[in-house]
Amino acid sequence: MNSLIHTRNAYARWSRGIPLRLLVFVSCCLLPATALKAALTGTKTIGPSGDYASLGAAISDIQAQTLSGPLTLELQAAYVSSVETFPIVFSGLTTTAANTLTIRPAPGAAAVSITSADTMAATVDLNGAQFVTFDGRPGGAGVAKELTIGNTSSSGVAVRFINEASGNTLRHLTLQGVNTSASSGTVVFSTGTNGNDNNTIDYCDIRDGATTPANALYSLGTTTTAAQNNSGNTVSNCNVFNFDATTGVDAAGLRLDGGNTDWSITGNSFYQTASRTAVDASVRPIYVNSPSGGNFIVSGNFIGGDSPGAAVTVQKWRTVQNAAAAYFFRGVTLNVATSTPSSVQGNIIRNIQWATSGGVAAVPGAWSGIYVQAGDVSIGTVSRNTIGGAGTASILCINTVIGNNCIVAHGIASSSSGVVTMAGNTISSINVHDMYVSNIVSIIGIRVSGGTNIITDNTVGSTTTPDSLSATTSNISGGQQIAGIQSSSSGSTIITDNVVANLSSNYKGAFNTGRTLGITTSAGA
DSSP: OHHHHHHHHHHHHHHTTSOHHHHHHHHHHHSOGGGGOOOEEEEEEESTTSSBSSHHHHHHHHHHHOEEEEEEEEEOTTOOGGGSOSSEEOOSOOOOSSSOEEEEEOTTOOSEEEEEOOOSSOSEEEESOBSEEEEOSGGGOSSOOOEEEEEOSTTOOSEEEESSOBSOEEESOEEEEOOOOTTOOSEEEOOOTTOOOSOEEESOEEEESSSOOSEEEEEOOOOSSGGGSEESOEEESOEEEOOOOSSSOOEEEEEEOSSEESOEEESOEEEOSSOEEOOSEEEEEEEEEOTTOOOOEEESOEEOSSBGGGBOSSOOEEEEOOTTOOEEEEEEEEEOOSSSOEEEESOEEOOEEEEESOOOSSTTOSEEEEEEEESOEEESSSSOOEESOSSSOSEEEEEOSTTOOOEEEEEEEEOOSSEEEEESOEEOOEEEEETTSSSOEEEEEEEEOSSEEEEESOEEEOSSSTTSEEEOOOOOSTTOEEEEEEEOOSSOEEEESOEEEOEEEOOOOOOTTSEEEEEEEOSOO
């Protein structure tokens, strides 16, 4: 104690002879460095002459200093992602609904890229991140997509949502990947204790890189409890294209497996810019495969063609003949719960030429525009779905191998044991064809094989265009059928106020199984 008093007295005598300004300066220099740092807000730049050399450095600074308001990080025109250490992990941030973090190109910057070959997590890993926005518009203005987030590894991911990544937004970005796994994708939603919820992907291009990914977007959540599901996420106004597998692996534009519920998939375009060789697998532009999840909204999407809006710039969505491959198409597939009905409204599926070496006579056949595998679903009850289009062959399904007698194309099909309502839809301009004449090729506009079904106010075929639904093959063996509406469900089926017109079959055989049917039921009440 005497020693301490002696020291304080000595300091007092010393300080009395020092000017006040110098004393303040010395005192400040002795303070810990962290006491001088202020929480971050405003706009800072990233690049060779920026506030930070890399995104990683900016994240470290945010973790150390926290945020006092919204912070925007702008990537300079000279920014290159080779300065980064991948994966770039967004975690431990202090972001809130008020203190957000936005990453975007600086005004005037173009073709900015954050790309890696990381296989451990993702190029951008939103690990528990909340209220983080990636905006591809320079300065946040306009509509140009000038920021690419990509991964060049066949097992890599561009962006991952994991460990309760919630309230984040990806918009006006190009998201590129080449992941070949059926259980991964260019964008991945993974697991979390309380799910990865309420994230938005809007106005993005989700596409291929040097090769094609099997899935553009893939989600597999935690299924132990409903609270652990990935829920409330939105994919809207995006171009999702060039997803394909070159081996016998299923491919999808958007695939939601178990542990997902309450997603909104709206206003997107799914298409291919090049012909694809048939493989022994299925292609599903929209695949909701979450049996315990419900309230999925699939609305206003376009499927087909080679450009947005299911339009044709050069050619239709086209597959190339492969004699060894049975290749199946399901435009929208729902395998969902009966607890909360899901909804499929206002989608357009058109401009597709599908070649396959085999098919199955049972639902869903070789080609289906909309297929309900399980669950309660309303289809077209609010806004009409259109499958096909004008003319006679907006959709063409071709059998490419002799001896395969089960090519069946459906507009809408359901094998669900739940309640399915199909109302106000249009199914037209579908053609089936056999390259070898001897095989059976069939079309069924609406077909149900299970559950309780309400089929009302639909138009199958066309009241003005001849041969709207047509089997052009002059087959002479049994079994070729053209049907407007067919029910084989053992449950209750109501079929009212539909229009079935201009179905056409070139069948030339003598078998009573070769038929053209307007409406037919074979079971149930």
